[in-house]
Amino acid sequence: MNNIKKKIHKPDTVLTIAWVLAIISAFFVHPGKEYLGYIDFRSLGILWGLMVIIQGLKENAVFEKIAGVLLSKVKNGWQLSAVLIFMCFIGSMLITNDVALITFVPFALMILHDCNREDMMIPTVVLQTVAANLGSMLTPIGNPQNLYLYGLTGMGLGKFILTLLPYSLVSALLLVAALFLLTPDRQKSLSTSKDSVITSNFGSKRQIIIYGVLFVIALLSVVRILPWYVFAIIVLVIVGGMDFKILFRADYILLLTFIGFFIFTGNMGNIGAISSFLQRVLSGREFAISIALSQVISNVPATLMLSGFTTNYKDLLLGVNVGGLGTLIASMASLISYKAYSKEYRENSGKYLLVFTAVNVVFLIILVCFALLLGR
Numbered sequence: 001m002n003n004i005k006k007k008i009h010k011p012d013t014v015l016t017i018a019w020v021l022a023i024i025s026a027f028f029v030h031p032g033k034e035y036l037g038y039i040d041f042r043s044l045g046i047l048w049g050l051m052v053i054i055q056g057l058k059e060n061a062v063f064e065k066i067a068g069v070l071l072s073k074v075k076n077g078w079q080l081s082a083v084l085i086f087m088c089f090i091g092s093m094l095i096t097n098d099v100a101l102i103t104f105v106p107f108a109l110m111i112l113h114d115c116n117r118e119d120m121m122i123p124t125v126v127l128q129t130v131a132a133n134l135g136s137m138l139t140p141i142g143n144p145q146n147l148y149l150y151g152l153t154g155m156g157l158g159k160f161i162l163t164l165l166p167y168s169l170v171s172a173l174l175l176v177a178a179l180f181l182l183t184p185d186r187q188k189s190l191s192t193s194k195d196s197v198i199t200s201n202f203g204s205k206r207q208i209i210i211y212g213v214l215f216v217i218a219l220l221s222v223v224r225i226l227p228w229y230v231f232a233i234i235v236l237v238i239v240g241g242m243d244f245k246i247l248f249r250a251d252y253i254l255l256l257t258f259i260g261f262f263i264f265t266g267n268m269g270n271i272g273a274i275s276s277f278l279q280r281v282l283s284g285r286e287f288a289i290s291i292a293l294s295q296v297i298s299n300v301p302a303t304l305m306l307s308g309f310t311t312n313y314k315d316l317l318l319g320v321n322v323g324g325l326g327t328l329i330a331s332m333a334s335l336i337s338y339k340a341y342s343k344e345y346r347e348n349s350g351k352y353l354l355v356f357t358a359v360n361v362v363f364l365i366i367l368v369c370f371a372l373l374l375g376r
Helices: 002-009 013-026 034-038 041-059 062-071 077-095 097-114 118-138 144-153 157-182 205-222 228-249 252-269 272-282 286-297 299-309 313-322 334-344 346-373
Strands: none
Touching (some): 013 252, 041 144, 041 205, 077 097, 077 118, 077 157, 097 334, 118 313, 118 334, 157 346, 205 228, 272 286, 286 299, 299 313
16 A cells, blocks of 8 residues: 555656646636546546456466466577567557556566576667557557547447558568567577576466456457446456455556546637637648657647547547657657666666667658558
């Protein structure tokens, strides 16, 4: 509980901005019952439930064990990096980009250190970060902005995936190419055993099965088969009764940030002159503006701020996902990798930022050009 209190009281820049904007906007549109209509409770409820379930699986070392099984087969540096990077790419599609990086980046740092391949640290961690941000764009549950836009648009699951599939495929090819270009001594054998840093056992099998079932229920809620509030109640009751501390490990700062932006954008939409101006500015430029805005405030707040002033959700969806590339804050998930690396190798943090920025800018330019070729 003490850790939870520390997290709650620690200032969060994006949360602060969201609520400052919400409070300022309240002077122009006074609080009333219409404020409840601003808030997308469905997205918040599903996002909360998924956070709790993923934390439960993580607590039981599920992801580390899966990674250990995969890594037991590798023989050289290139194979090791490939597994570490594509675990983030594929894993982020199901467990979100944030959780993929929180889980697999520290894991990669330990393994590369243990195998005496610290020369591969920066390229591997940078590509893990890019992989998580790009892999997550394929599914509605890959990242918060996708879950929100999936609910907002009412888009079918098949259409959603097909919209982003070409970009995911190109991203996978780019990751393979970058892996060849950036990984030094690719064929060099690993000098020590990886077993010392690979967890040997799962946690509670009973809990893993229960969390697995809850994850399936979450997917039913995402695709609109099960009402979101039924899903949220099920998670609350079952997890609360089984292991209540997991309920406190959801990212409540992110949920509060969403609410702040919902109030701000809802109020702006109710001020006729401002709403009309923003709609005119955004019309036909959703892809470019969402990418640009993501670079300075990150892609989740950009999604929440822009979604109220356009109905061209396809371009907005593409823009905020591709816009997760670029600056370190374009996707807040990228900060997870940077903090994990700089904590262990502070003297090389400048080099990390240089490589990170260069790789992200190259990926961003290529994907923007690809979008233009497709007629975006």
